[in-house]
Amino acid sequence: MNSHPPxxxxxxxxxxxKMEVNLDDISGEWLGYVMDILFESGANDVFYTPIxxxxxxxxxxxxxxxxxxNINQMKEILLKETTTxxxxxxxxxxHRMERQFIKVQTEWGKxxxxxxxxxxxxxxxxxxxxxxxxxAKRHNIPLKKVYEQVWRALAEH
Amino acid sequence: MNSHPPxxxxxxxxxxxKMEVNLDDISGEWLGYVMDILFESGANDVFYTPIxxxxxxxxxxxxxxxxxxNINQMKEILLKETTTxxxxxxxxxxHRMERQFIKVQTEWGKxxxxxxxxxxxxxxxxxxxxxxxxxAKRHNIPLKKVYEQVWRALAEH
Amino acid sequence: MNSHPPxxxxxxxxxxxKMEVNLDDISGEWLGYVMDILFESGANDVFYTPIxxxxxxxxxxxxxxxxxxNINQMKEILLKETTTxxxxxxxxxxHRMERQFIKVQTEWGKxxxxxxxxxxxxxxxxxxxxxxxxxAKRHNIPLKKVYEQVWRALAEH
Amino acid sequence: MNSHPPxxxxxxxxxxxKMEVNLDDISGEWLGYVMDILFESGANDVFYTPIxxxxxxxxxxxxxxxxxxNINQMKEILLKETTTxxxxxxxxxxHRMERQFIKVQTEWGKxxxxxxxxxxxxxxxxxxxxxxxxxAKRHNIPLKKVYEQVWRALAEH
Amino acid sequence: MNSHPPxxxxxxxxxxxKMEVNLDDISGEWLGYVMDILFESGANDVFYTPIxxxxxxxxxxxxxxxxxxNINQMKEILLKETTTxxxxxxxxxxHRMERQFIKVQTEWGKxxxxxxxxxxxxxxxxxxxxxxxxxAKRHNIPLKKVYEQVWRALAEH
Amino acid sequence: MNSHPPxxxxxxxxxxxKMEVNLDDISGEWLGYVMDILFESGANDVFYTPIxxxxxxxxxxxxxxxxxxNINQMKEILLKETTTxxxxxxxxxxHRMERQFIKVQTEWGKxxxxxxxxxxxxxxxxxxxxxxxxxAKRHNIPLKKVYEQVWRALAEH
Numbered sequence: 001m002n003s004h005p006p007x008x009x010x011x012x013x014x015x016x017x018k019m020e021v022n023l024d025d026i027s028g029e030w031l032g033y034v035m036d037i038l039f040e041s042g043a044n045d046v047f048y049t050p051i052x053x054x055x056x057x058x059x060x061x062x063x064x065x066x067x068x069x070n071i072n073q074m075k076e077i078l079l080k081e082t083t084t085x086x087x088x089x090x091x092x093x094x095h096r097m098e099r100q101f102i103k104v105q106t107e108w109g110k111x112x113x114x115x116x117x118x119x120x121x122x123x124x125x126x127x128x129x130x131x132x133x134x135x136a137k138r139h140n141i142p143l144k145k146v147y148e149q150v151w152r153a154l155a156e157h
Numbered sequence: 158m159n160s161h162p163p164x165x166x167x168x169x170x171x172x173x174x175k176m177e178v179n180l181d182d183i184s185g186e187w188l189g190y191v192m193d194i195l196f197e198s199g200a201n202d203v204f205y206t207p208i209x210x211x212x213x214x215x216x217x218x219x220x221x222x223x224x225x226x227n228i229n230q231m232k233e234i235l236l237k238e239t240t241t242x243x244x245x246x247x248x249x250x251x252h253r254m255e256r257q258f259i260k261v262q263t264e265w266g267k268x269x270x271x272x273x274x275x276x277x278x279x280x281x282x283x284x285x286x287x288x289x290x291x292x293a294k295r296h297n298i299p300l301k302k303v304y305e306q307v308w309r310a311l312a313e314h
Numbered sequence: 315m316n317s318h319p320p321x322x323x324x325x326x327x328x329x330x331x332k333m334e335v336n337l338d339d340i341s342g343e344w345l346g347y348v349m350d351i352l353f354e355s356g357a358n359d360v361f362y363t364p365i366x367x368x369x370x371x372x373x374x375x376x377x378x379x380x381x382x383x384n385i386n387q388m389k390e391i392l393l394k395e396t397t398t399x400x401x402x403x404x405x406x407x408x409h410r411m412e413r414q415f416i417k418v419q420t421e422w423g424k425x426x427x428x429x430x431x432x433x434x435x436x437x438x439x440x441x442x443x444x445x446x447x448x449x450a451k452r453h454n455i456p457l458k459k460v461y462e463q464v465w466r467a468l469a470e471h
Numbered sequence: 472m473n474s475h476p477p478x479x480x481x482x483x484x485x486x487x488x489k490m491e492v493n494l495d496d497i498s499g500e501w502l503g504y505v506m507d508i509l510f511e512s513g514a515n516d517v518f519y520t521p522i523x524x525x526x527x528x529x530x531x532x533x534x535x536x537x538x539x540x541n542i543n544q545m546k547e548i549l550l551k552e553t554t555t556x557x558x559x560x561x562x563x564x565x566h567r568m569e570r571q572f573i574k575v576q577t578e579w580g581k582x583x584x585x586x587x588x589x590x591x592x593x594x595x596x597x598x599x600x601x602x603x604x605x606x607a608k609r610h611n612i613p614l615k616k617v618y619e620q621v622w623r624a625l626a627e628h
Numbered sequence: 629m630n631s632h633p634p635x636x637x638x639x640x641x642x643x644x645x646k647m648e649v650n651l652d653d654i655s656g657e658w659l660g661y662v663m664d665i666l667f668e669s670g671a672n673d674v675f676y677t678p679i680x681x682x683x684x685x686x687x688x689x690x691x692x693x694x695x696x697x698n699i700n701q702m703k704e705i706l707l708k709e710t711t712t713x714x715x716x717x718x719x720x721x722x723h724r725m726e727r728q729f730i731k732v733q734t735e736w737g738k739x740x741x742x743x744x745x746x747x748x749x750x751x752x753x754x755x756x757x758x759x760x761x762x763x764a765k766r767h768n769i770p771l772k773k774v775y776e777q778v779w780r781a782l783a784e785h
Numbered sequence: 786m787n788s789h790p791p792x793x794x795x796x797x798x799x800x801x802x803k804m805e806v807n808l809d810d811i812s813g814e815w816l817g818y819v820m821d822i823l824f825e826s827g828a829n830d831v832f833y834t835p836i837x838x839x840x841x842x843x844x845x846x847x848x849x850x851x852x853x854x855n856i857n858q859m860k861e862i863l864l865k866e867t868t869t870x871x872x873x874x875x876x877x878x879x880h881r882m883e884r885q886f887i888k889v890q891t892e893w894g895k896x897x898x899x900x901x902x903x904x905x906x907x908x909x910x911x912x913x914x915x916x917x918x919x920x921a922k923r924h925n926i927p928l929k930k931v932y933e934q935v936w937r938a939l940a941e942h
Contacts, residue, residue, distance in 0.1 A: 016559065020720075022673060024185035025754060028214035029914055033921075033928050035213050035525060045493060047530065048215045048523035050207030050364075052372050052676035054663060055757075056192050057185035058205045058217050059675065065559070075723060079751050080927040085727060085744040088644065088693070090720040092491075092561040095546060099556060116556040123550050126496060129526075129814055136818075142865040143818050148469070155466035173402065177877075179830060182911060186757055190764075190771050192368060202336060204373065205366035207521075209529050209833035211820060212914075216832065222402070232880060236908050237770040242884060242901040245801065245850070247877040249334075249404040252389060256399060273399040280393050283339060286369075286657055293661075299708040300661050305626070312623035330873065342652035342685035343600055347607075347614050349684050349839060359807060361844065362686045362837035364678030370663050371656035372676045372688050379873070394613040406805075406875040409860060413870060430870040437864050440810060443500055443840075450504075456551040457504050487716065499809035499842035506682060506841050516650060518687065519680035519843045521835030527820050528813035529833045529845050536716070563648075563718040566703060570713060587713040594707050597653060600683075678835075680843045776940070783937035 006044070010098040010118060015068050016044070019078070019089040022051065024059035026083045031060060034081045041077055042070050065094075097123065104153035108135045111150050125154050163201070167255040167275055172225050173201070176235070176246040179208065181216035183240045188217060191238045198234055199227050222251075254280065261310035265292045268307050282311050320358070324412040324432055329382050330358070333392070333403040336365065338373035340397045345374060348395045355391055356384050379408075411437065418467035422449045425464050439468050477515070481569040481589055486539050487515070490549070490560040493522065495530035497554045502531060505552045512548055513541050536565075568594065575624035579606045582621050596625050634672070638726040638746060643696050644672070647706070647717040650679065652687035654711045659688060662709045669705055670698050693722075725751065732781035736763045739778050753782050791829070795883040795903060800853050801829070804863070804874040807836065809844035811868045816845060819866045826862055827855050850879075882908065889938035893920045896935050910939050 006013060023031070031048060038046045044065040053059040062082070066074050071089065078087055097116035104113055111131045116124035127150040136143040163170060180188070188205060195203045201222040210216040219239070223231050228246065235244055254273035261270055268288045273281035284307040293300040320327060337345070345362060352360045358379040367373040376396070380388050385403065392401055411430035418427055425445045430438035441464040450457040477484060494502070502519060509517045516536040524530040533553070537545050542560065549558055568587035575584055582602045587595035598621040607614040634641060651659070659676060666674045672693040681687040690710070694702050699717065706715055725744035732741055739759045744752035755778040764771040791798060808816070816833060823831045829850040838844040847867070851859050856874065863872055882901035889898055896916045901909035912935040921928040 018559075018561075022675060027183055028181035028210060028216040029212075030928060030932075031215055032213035033914075033918060039525060046525065047493060047532070049520055049532070049677055050215065052366055052370065053185060054370065054667060054674065055186075056189035056366065056368065056370055058188055058207065058366050059185040060215050061675070061677070079725070079744075079746055081929060083752055083754060083929075085742075085752060085754075086722055086724045088646075088720045088722045090561065090646075090718060092559045094557055094559045096557045097550070114556075116550075118550055124554055124556055126554060126556075129818075133818060143815060144866060144868075147815075148465075151462075151465050152469035155462070155469060175402075175404075179832060187771060187775075190757075190761060196368060203368065204336060204375070206363055206375070206834055209523055209527065211527065211824060211831065213523065213525065213527055215523050218832070218834070236882070236901075236903055238772060240772075240909055240911060242899075242909060242911075243879055243881045245803075245877045245879045247404060247803075247875060249402045251400055251402045253400045254393070271399075273393075275393055281397055281399060283397060283399075286661075290661060300658060301709060301711075304658075305622075308619075308622050309626035312619070312626060332873075332875075338656035340655055342681060342687040343683075344614060344618075345686055346684035347600075347604060353839060360839065361807060361846070363834055363846070364686065367656060369657075370660035372659055372678065373656040374686050395615060397615075404875065406873045408871055408873045410871045411864070428870075430864075432864055438868055438870055440868060440870075443504075447504060457501060458552060458554075461501075489716075489718075495813035498811055499838060499844040500840075502843055503841035510682060517682065518650060518689070520677055520689070521843065524813060526814075527817035529816055529835065530813040531843050561718060563716045565714055565716045567714045568707070585713075587707075589707055595711055595713055597711060597713075680837055680841065682841065684837065684839065684841055686837050776936075779933075779936050780940035783933070783940060 006096055008099045011096055013067075013094045013096060014091075016065060016094050017068055017071060017089045017091050019064050019066065019071070019074055019087055021062045021078055021082060021084045021087055022053065022059060023062060023082060023084060024053045024057045026060075028060075030081070031062070034062070034077075037077055037081055038064055038074065041073060042066065043074060104150055106135070106146065106149040106153060108139050108141075108146070111135070111146070113150065113154065127151075163253055165256045168253055170224075170251045170253060171248075173222060173251050174225055174228060174246045174248050176221050176223065176228070176231055176244055178219045178235055178239060178241045178244055179210065179216060180219060180239060180241060181210045181214045183217075187238070188219070191219070191234075194234055194238055195221055195231065198230060199223065200231060261307055263292070263303065263306040263310060265296050265298075265303070268292070268303070270307065270311065284308075320410055322413045325410055327381075327408040327410060328405075330379060330408050331382055331385060331403045331405050333378050333380065333385070333388055333401060335376045335392055335396060335398045335401055336367065336373060337376060337396060337398060338367045338371045340374075342374075344395070345376070348376070348391075351391055351395055352378055352388065355387060356380065357388060418464055420449070420460065420463040420467060422453050422455075422460070425449070425460070427464065427468065477567055479570045482567055484538075484565045484567060485562075487536060487565050488539055488542060488560045488562050490535045490537065490542070490545055490558055492533045492549055492553060492555045492558055493524065493530060494533060494553060494555060495524045495528045497531075499531075501552070502533070505533070505548075508548055508552055509535055509545065512544060513537065514545060575621055577606070577617065577620040577624060579610050579612075579617070582606070582617070584621065584625065598622075634724055636727045639724055641695075641722045641724060642719075644693060644722050645696055645699060645717045645719050647692050647694065647699070647702055647715055649690045649706055649710060649712045649715055650681065650687060651690060651710060651712060652681045652685045654688075656688075658709070659690070662690070662705075665705055665709055666692055666702065669701060670694065671702060732778055734763070734774065734777040734781060736767050736769075736774070739763070739774070741778065741782065791881055793884045796881055798852075798879045798881060799876075801850060801879050802853055802856060802874045802876050804849050804851065804856070804859055804872055806847045806863055806867060806869045806872055807838065807844060808847060808867060808869060809838045809842045811845075813845075815866070816847070819847070819862075822862055822866055823849055823859065826858060827851065828859060889935055891920070891931065891934040891938060893924050893926075893931070896920070896931070898935065898939065912936075
């Protein structure tokens with residue numbers, strides 16, 4: 001992977017694009033794979049929307065966000081891994097919050113919490129899913145219980 | 158086509174089933190075709206819903222309504238025309254309104270209106286789409302204008 | 315409204331039905347209204363799914379849950395307020411948790427929390443949306459902050 | 472609310488933006504609230520689309536339309552009321568029809584109809600939903616019947 | 629129809645726009661018609677997405693792609709054939725593959741295959757749906773079987 | 786996991802149920818996890834549909850298929866891992882094709898192909914996704930190319 005994740009301080013990024021492809025001749029099975037490949041290759045986000053296309057076709061709109069310098073790399077993957085004959089894109093601006101990572105304690109160990117700040121104030125506190133999932137699996141407890149303990153720890157933080 | 162459309166008088170039909178198939182390895186292009194074939198072969202209705210399947214796959218849920226006596230015929234089409242390895246179904250009851258067809262006059266000619274009645278009272282009055290479309294195309298006028306004239310004629314009916 | 319909400323103790327209800335209607339000739343505007351009317355008239359739940367119907371039509375599948383004794387009342391509303399000519403339904407079983415309501419304290423006042431229990435154990439604790447919304451509006455604070463305080467109070471409960 | 476609705480004459484507005492946020496860690500309950508708040512705070516439109524996100528997550532794409540001068544206010548609400556760590560946006564052009572409001576008579580009272588005009592010609596005639604709903608509720612009649620009378624009155628207008 | 633299809637060689641087209649309309653007061657029946665009309669009038673693509681709009685309305689987002697020189701023509705159709713009071717649009721860039729058409733032999737006759745090339749290399753080989761459908765109908769065989777023979781022929785090509 | 790996969794010969798299974806839960810107070814993040822857990826615990830299938838719920842809430846309909854003997858186990862997971870207060874279910878019949886597994890040769894090694902048969906005739910031939918994915922990853926080639934070789938091998942089979 002040769003992508004550079006965006007920096008952690010609050011900033012306005014005006015070097016981003018959204019790329020879009022309409023697909024009506026590819027299976028869902030392949031699309032699950034394509035999403036993984038695009039993320040691994042530096043897409044900032046990838047997501048699918050169901051769309052109604054001509055001739056009664058239930059199709060899929062693939063959307064991805066990447067920085068301008070990654071356009072060609074994304075195009076190459078879309079060309080190789082999907083069935084598309086055309087790729088469209090347009091620039092957009094992204095306002096990203098400052099991000100910081102803190103650790104909170106649960107009875108099963110520490111969990112990372114990603115926080116989103118603007119002007120130095122914390123607005124979001126989001127327990128890291130992979131940490132919580134790992135605890136839930138290892139201790140055979142509901143994921144819900146893990147999150148509840150993290151929220152409690154955050155409340156007392 | 159060997160299906161028998163349901164009768165036009167109000168009745169409760171307890172001989173219907175819904176059949177369902179989950180599809181994640183077929184393209185939208187084929188599904189547009191499958192819908193047509195199922196209707197031609199006697200399905201009372203066919204429709205698709207986007208579903209989120211395992212491994213990040215955007216899939217499609219095919220649902221169709223048919224009478225019990227058509228189950229085997231529908232199975233055969235699903236088997237031949239889709240990629241499924243299993244078909245599920247369950248019985249349901251359908252309350253159908255009485256249906257009658259009237260003609261109303263527009264400046265471009267007559268249009269059939271399908272009416273739905275219950276206990277002899279008219280509840281629905283639905284201009285026949287194909288009639289309206291044919292007029293719109295022939296006279297090169299918006300479909301909307303054709304419907305508006307039909308509604309006006311119905312109001313004065 | 316003449317519906318009877320289900321009792322609060324844990325039970326299996328085998329007197330429920332799901333009713334379904336496919337709609338391709340009604341606007342979203344009307345459907346927003348229909349949902350309200352159905353709830354007011356005793357539907358236990360009402361929800362819409364986008365469906366792909368014949369002739370390239372983006373349609374809507376209306377589903378509602380009600381007890382068998384309300385079938386005729388629901389039919390009457392669907393007949394009067396939608397454009398349908400047929401209504402289908404099938405029985406289903408519902409396992410409902412025991413429900414209890416507790417109050418927790420926030421800095422802006424008490425909030426009701428609905429709890430779901432099975433075999434006497436609390437599995438769900440769901441802050442009442444209308445309580446939280448009312449506080450958020452009155453004090454001009456984010457809804458998110460109200461929920462966070464409720465969760466904290468629950469943790470210390 | 473400090474928004475200024477667009478003027479009623481036909482015009483091209485090139486001062487609009489679309490803002491977008493992808494959400495996979497927020498409940499539908501909160502999103503219903505967020506939509507209301509955004510409208511109250513001057514968004515011209517707000518709508519949600521279901522999206523398929525990574526790790527099998529059914530997410531939601533929030534899209535809103537606002538004028539450039541409202542960007543910061545919208546950002547603030549999204550920051551406070553949702554769980555997002557980033558907000559993207561891009562400019563777009565809006566062609567708005569001329570709008571005029573007329574009154575038509577039904578047997579239950581007058582109803583406002585919003586009309587859309589281009590080059591002075593009426594293309595759209597849309598009964599005001601809130602007027603029709605109010606009549607339907609007050610007189611306990613189907614909403615459908617109210618619209619039908621408005622359409623008839625428009626036809627004779 | 630007065631549209632000019634894009635050329636067959638690989639190119640970057642920066643004269644395209646996406647137009648969008650949100651619709652909550654139109655039926656699916658009309659929307660099926662609108663799609664056809666837009667394609668016939670030179671839209672490069674048209675598709676619908678289900679959206680959640682205010683007041684619990686299941687609405688539809690119409691998106692279409694066209695070249696800048698067709699904007700006015702598309703606006704006119706949207707104005708006449710839908711219920712919208714506003715149309716939004718923004719420019720985008722489209723990278724189109726080189727396209728070439730080859731014929732392959734099946735036991736039921738020749739089928740056209742559209743190929744997509746980039747830098748002279750073939751990336752996509754897509755059997756023409758209408759050819760395959762015509763064969764399937766004429767010979768009363770599953771569409772799937774026709775595609776399988778085309779794929780086999782391509783493999784041996 | 787204590788589930789027993791259905792047998793490989795063609796049969797009608799009348800011991801299946803569909804379970805359904807409507808969710809409007811859970812995030813997509815958790816739902817991705819819940820799907821995995823349900824599959825691991827013996828669900829035959831699990832899938833999500835976007836639904837429009839009351840109060841403008843974009844919700845999710847969880848549907849799962851399991852055999853009757855697994856109902857209680859599925860209930861327990863839904864209770865622990867989601868936020869639901871009720872679970873509904875109804876019986877359905879599943880017609881399953883005979884399944885057999887063959888191996889075909891590609892230049893990168895053998896790939897398993899799952900075949901679906903009815904009355905002894907092969908209707909479906911579906912390359913195993915995990916095999917193809919593994920080859921694509923190991924050899925750094927498009928997944929599409931792997932499938933194409935498998936189809937070719939099947940054609941010559």
